[in-house]
Amino acid sequence: MKIIRLTPDATGLVAWPTLSAAKKSVVTVGVFDGMHRGHQAVVSRVVELAGKYGALSAVVLFDPRPALVHGWAKAHGGEEPGEGVADADALTDADERIRMMRAMGVDYVLVVRYTLAFAAKSYRFFLGQMVGKLGMRTLVLGQDAAMGAGRAGDVKAIRTLAEGTGVFELDVVDDRGPGYVRVPAVIEPRMPEVHGEPADPLAGLSKAELRAWSKAHNAKLTRVWSSTNVRWLLSQGRVRDAAEVLGHPHAVEGTVVHGEERGRTIGFPTANLGDEIAGYLPVDGVYAGWLVDMGPDDDGDAGELNEQSRLAAGSPWRWPAAISIGTKPTFSEKTGRHERVVEAYAVSDDWLDLYGHRVRVEFVGYLRPQIRFDGADELVAELKRNVEETKRLTAE
Structure with a gap:
């Protein structure tokens, strides 16, 4: 596997490399924090389709996490986090994600430093770069994926673009897993007071009790297979439940x-x-x-x-x-x-x-x-x- 690290210029433009003059590529895009089962489903599909089409498999990996960059800028007057700022909410660093992608057989990982200028580019411009520079013939995404300025490039918009231009195809993977779970809007670590693996606090609640709990914690429906759910589980000491979502121990x-x-x-x-x-x-x-x-x-x-x-x-x-x-x-x-x-x-x-x-x-x-x-x-x-x-x- 080849790893290419890219930093956008001050205007947000990336000097994308040419992966091959002869082969097209199958591409996916995202953060892939934690590389949980949903992420693995998407990356596996990229490798599968690349083998089927005789193409290169490529992952465009954003680092640091967009949530860190936008959150830091909001709290620091538009300033972006520097190299020394640690991301305490990241489940894994980029090296760990790359390690798992290597084991899954990915050909290329392009690690793009996520900046505010880069984030301001439209999804149409970004996908045009993927087609023109990386030779993208197929884009693989999860069902809830969104990209580009204002996250306007959701699956529906990208499918319309793919069908309208005919220059690439979109393959959508069911990466949601066994449905949804309620997670507090603000995740606050709480050390269990008893010995042994903590139980799910929502297990066995009536509908009325579940509504009351959700209201008290300002809880939101979140995919079971999601980085947010894994953070919630780990913050409560539920490492076995987290491993079920990840497909491996945290x-x-x-x-x-x-x-x-x-x-x-x-x-x-x-x-x-x-x-x-x-x-x-x-x-x-x-x-x-x-x-x-x-x-x-x-x-x-x-x-x-x-x-x-x-x-x-x-x-x-x-x-x-x-x-x-x-x-x-x-x-x-x-x-x-x-x-x-x-x-x-x-x-x-x-x-x-x-x-x-x-x-x-x-x-x-x-x-x-x-x-x-x-x-x-x-x-x-x-x-x-x-x-x-x-x-x-x-x-x-």
Whole structure:
């Protein structure tokens, strides 16, 4: 797979490359945050049609997320977020999305830096560029897709354009999954107070109770297969339900740094992730999951080459892990939120020296809320229980 990174000029124009002088392309466009089942359905269709037509498969990937760019501009007098602004609401970074697209067999990923000037271009102009520059013969979209200035280019408008011009065809994929769910307009993390996987708060409610809950939370109908729903589930500790939408366990990545090393003194040394964490952090609590050693952080291309072998089930770089997420009282200027701490205790008989390594933390199940213990003995007993539960859940 070839990755091409493109930055629009001050007027929003992109210097699109020529992918091939001989082959047409099948293209999809979007953010694909989280690469959930709906996204996978769209990308799989791109690869399928490209194979059928003897064409190139291409994904135009917007980064950063449009929601971050427009939200930041609204809050900062029209200013766009700079390179150092972290997107705390992104489920995955662009590298993770690209990794999954590579595994799915995509030929090209064109990562376009999303800017306000680029967003101001009409969908007609944008699609004309796709046809003229990328040789697009087929555009693949999900059912609720929209693009261009004011999001005027919805599926209906694009289909009319495709049929009217005859220069490309539109293929629409059912990416909605099992219907819709109600999600609060403002997602506020809430740590479950009980042990074990949190239940769906809407399960078993009567119609009247559901209406009351929706009104109290200003809830909106949202596709089950959506990034918004995944953020909601993770913010409530419902990592198993999130995995159902994603089609895989949710994960974050970061570099292991030296912590206070208190865990080592009681026999539970943890890998502490630094401040630069890629991926959406679930609500505070203790989770069962996996810790994957992705190699030294400065491996570069060599690290990318063996990513799949390290991520594979049963690889020697992968261990069951009890994962703790907590919140510091300090406020981060990069994210506009309080700083979070991620620690993972790998269930292994060997001493793991992971300092300076990039690691991946995958969430399999919620174990318990953060608790203040009266003494070390009580804490050690609870950690032992967490380890046994982690072994059970990861063995499943």
